[in-house]
Amino acid sequence: MQRSFIAKNPSVLIFLACLALFTLIVTVLSEGLGLGMISTSFIKTLGKTLCLCLIAVAMDLIWGFTGILSLGHFAFFGLGGYMIGMWLMYERTRLIVVESLSQAEIPPTSSEVVDAIGNQIFGVVGASEFPLIWAFADSLFLQLLLVVLVPGLLALVFGWLAFRSRVTGVYLSILTQAMTLALALYLFQNDSGLRGNNGLSGLQNLPGVEASQDVVSLWFLWASALALGLGYLLAAWVVSGKFGSVIRGIRDNEARVRFLGYSVETYKLMIFTLTACIAAIAGALYYPQAGIINPAEIAPIASIYLAVWVAIGGRGRLYGAVIGAAFVSLLSTWFTGGQAPDIPLGFYTIKWVDWWLVLLGLSFVAVTLFAPKGMGGLVDLWTQARAPNRHGADLGPDDSALREQEASK
């Protein structure tokens, strides 16, 4: 069974091999365990990029395959980060507090310890009590569960309301943006219980771990690569069979799928929730590498970038999403990190820090207009050079009644 799945989808194997090779090479060149040619901060950038690739896979599932342009998946990503961040921050603060209180003559009671942790964590927002949402913050296991449960539940409830009322297209996109904005605004408040605009910080320090960041950064790189590999495998499996047929059918002609007897709303809800959970896992791996999470990360624009990555990489093919996310986000780091050389025009100097977004926007428009298959389309050029042109262009839903020749007129 498994063998035939791989045999039918050779791109999966190629992708996994590339990912493994990449991880191996980076490890060998790393500062922590290898030749020291790649700095730890760049290892972190690469690890974070893998997480972004994972959420791009989720985005491709929901948008490229199911045709739902969700502009809210970074909300789930951020929530995943918050959930793991709570434990990281709690546990690390607890260790510090226990350490400092152990100097005292009378051993502290457990409620004193908790109070001291609360003081430490919530001092910045002028509180010291633990809000209810921190109830499980002392348990790594429970917080890990919450990484999936909280975003999953939010997606389930939101999706149920939206899909049940048959909200589709642009209206659904707007609704997901509204959800994202509402969540970000809520988290910005000091009494949201998650430290307002300060967010959670110091997440790069794993409590109780002595190893240096040089090594920890590699652990996270491996974990991110593993998560991306598994996520990719899962996504490829989901879209390979009849389920994949049904969701692509929903993308191309939702009404037709309904009249075949499939409950379109249920399928949309399931894929929306699944992708939210994948996004959350990606977030939970991303923020410990970033070290800090705050509500600005959930800003609506982040989710729009995600759509841009997937569009540039090529919708409807999983490796396209990965390529797009990796390429654009690394390029963006390069441009906005001040590494790209300025271009003096004599009368004006193009500073990439300012102009990068313009360039990105223009590329997005150009890709949408001239290369709707994105960078993944380049792979087609290569395979088509060897296989005869069989036509079968991807006609959009509105053109589906047309023949290819008619549609191209």
Place this chain on the structure above:
Amino acid sequence: MSTLLEVSGVSVTFDGFRAINNLSFQIGEAELRAVIGPNGAGKTTFMDIVTGKTKPDEGRVIWGEKSVSLLKMSEAKIAQAGIGRKFQKPTVFEDQTVQENLLMALKKPRGWLSVLSYRAKPEDLDKVAELAKEIGLIDELTRKSGELSHGQKQWLEIGMLLAQEPRLLLVDEPAAGMTPQEREHTTDLLLEAAKTRAVVVVEHDMEFVRRLNCKVTVLHEGSVLAEGSLDHVTSNQEVIDVYLGR
């Protein structure tokens, strides 16, 4: 012959315009029926009502020997109950192969979990191949359906309907845009299908309807104008005035 579908006293208003006006219609098991009428008579809207796409303002739509009302059911539930529909403009999934299209339509559990774990068994593929042979697409199984000709797409859609194994087939203008030979094949498909189930065919082409050789219902301004054999309705003066005479 027991009644499979009974539509009675149904009316629909779109923005004040009565598209369906107190329409009543019955069809039995294993019956072939042609529905004709001028443009805008409400033929497609009638199918929309039966398949749950449009909810009528009043009236009843009763289905099967258990006499369940279709009005409260979702489109997917109605389809699962055994009503298949072919649209006026052919809608197949262009981006997928003929085989994938047929597999998706094949009568199997429709729930997301069983679909997720579904992998085509040899007998399913045989069934698909058999259907493909019937609709004349056996050599096109692995082609993307977007590559098919207009007529082939129409057949594929009919094939998808048959794969669903519905008890009632609603077919909206199956012969539109077909060559005479293609029409003949389509007639055969429909006549064959009607041996084991109820089939309602909407068609403008009188020659096509004549070849179906069945009872005819004439719709006009949202209600039934005449019903009976083709010769009977074509000799009806009212029918000549509103439809044939033009």
